[in-house]
Amino acid sequence: MENYIKKFTQKMNIALSKLPVIEIAKALNLLEAVYEQDGKIYVFGNGGSLALATHWVSDFNKTVFSHHLDKSVRRFQAIRLPTTEEELTAWANDIGYDMVFLGPLQNYLQDNDIIIAISSSGNSLNVIKAVRFAKKHKVQIIGLSGFDGGALNKLADAKIHIQTEKGEYSVVESVHATILHLMTQYFKDYFDHLLKRK
C-alpha cells in the first residue's frame, strides 16, 4: 500500500516539476487584461474538467475578493459553459454532443472576452470546436491540457500543458486543479496588496 501511494505521489511530483511556468504567467497576464477591459471569462471541459471549471468559477468570482467584497465594485466575470444542465442536454440531444460548448459560446462571446478550455487529452471534439470558434474571432485562449497536449495546446495562446503518459487523467486533473487554485490565489493576493497599499 505504502509503495502504491508513493508511486502516485512520485508521478505528481514529476508532473509538478515540469510545470509550464512561463505559460501560466502568460495566462495570469491575460486574466488581468480581461479584468481591465471588463470582459468575461468562459470556462469549460468534459467530466472532471467540467467539475474543475465549476469549482474555479465560484472561487474566481468571489474568493478573489473575499477580504473586501464591499470595496471592489468591479469583479471578475467567470462563467462556466454551459450555464445550466438544461442547456447542456438540449444541445447534446437536439444537435449533438459536439455542440455542448460551442452552442452556448456562440450566444455569448464578445471581442473583449477570453476562454479557458480544459481537456486532459487536448483533443475532445466539443472543446476543440469551441476553441476554434474563439480563435476565428481572435479571442485569446488559455488551454489546460495533459498527455501530449493535443490540438488544444497548438491552438491556445497560453499553453498550459501538463506532460504525462497518455491516460494519466488523475495526475493531469490534479495538476490542473493546482494551477486553477494558483490563479485564484494570485489575484486574491494581488487585490489584497493593492488595497493595503492605498
Added chain:
Amino acid sequence: MIVVRAPLRISFVGGGTDLPDFYQRSPGRVISTTVDKYVYVVINRTPLIPYISARYSISETVKKPALLEHTRIKAALLDLGIKKGIEIASFASLPAKTGLGSSSSFSVALLKGLSAFLGKKLDSAEAAELACRLELTLLGEPIGKQDQYAAAFGGLNIIDFQSDNSVVVKPLLLDYRKKLEFENHLLVFFTGLTRDASSVLKEQKVNIQKKIKVLKKMANSVEEFTKYLFAGKIIMLGKLLHEAWLYKKSLASTISNSVINELYMGGIKAGAWGGKILGAGGGGCLLFITPLEKKQSIRKALKKKAQSLKLLEFREIPIRFVQSGAEILFNADLKNNGKLY
C-alpha cells in the same frame, strides 16, 4: 456602433532604435509599458446618411474620403475602400502630443475598429502591422514602430525590431509585487509644452548615420534595464534612465530645450534617481524614477519650477500600468445592411 480602446504607453529605454533607418542596419530594441490612459475610437454605420463624418478636435462631414482633412482617417478609409455611410469619432484621456504615443494608439484603435466594421477581426500583431503600414508606408511619417506595437499588445514588453522589418514582442512576466513596486517609484509630469513628433524625428533621421554607435548602446541598455527590473534594483533603473536621457539628448538638437532641461534638473536636484522625456522630445511628459520618500519633495520642486517658467498646463499625470492592449469594448454594429433580423 463599435467602440475600440487603445492604451497609451511610457517607454523606458531604447527609444529611437525603432526607426527604420536604424533597425535596417542594426537590431532595434525598446522596453515600454502601457498605462491607464486611453484613446477611444467610436465607429457608427450610417446606411441612410451617404456621407463620411469624422469628429475629433473638429468635426468634418464630407461626400467622399478624399475630401477629409484628417490625414490618418482619410488614408485608412481610402486604403480599406470604405466610401460612405460611416461616422468616426475619437476621445482621449489626455491631450495629443504629450509623448505617450497617443497618435499611434489612435491608429491602432482606428484600424481595429474599421476592420471589425468590415467584418474582419484583427489580433494584436495584425493591428500593429496595419497601423505601421498606415503611418510609415501610406503616410510616409518619419516615425518608428514601437508605439503601434505597445498599444496593440498592451503590458510591459521588450519589443525587438529586426532588419527584415519584422517585430517581436516579448512580454516581461513580472509578478504583481515587482510590478507595483516599480510603478510606485515613477512620477510622470506633463511639461505643458507640446510638440509634433515628426519635426524632432526628421532631424534625428538625418543624424542616424552619425549616431549609430549611440543608438546601438541605447538598444543594448534594454537588456541591462530588464536585469535590474527583475532584481528589483530600482535605483539602478533610475541611473540607467538618466544615462539613456543623456544619449537621447545627443541624437537631435530639438529633443531637449532650456525649459525641459530646467525641469529635469529640478527633479534630479530634488532627489530623483533619473528620468527622461517621454516620446520623441521637444515637449510632452517627463518621467522620473525616484526614491519613495522623495516623491513629495520632487512634486513640490517641479510645481514651483513650472510656475516660474510660466508653464500653465504643467501637471502631474498619475499613472498605473495596464496589461490590456487595444480592444473592441463594444460591438453592436448592425450587419446585413443595418438590419437586425
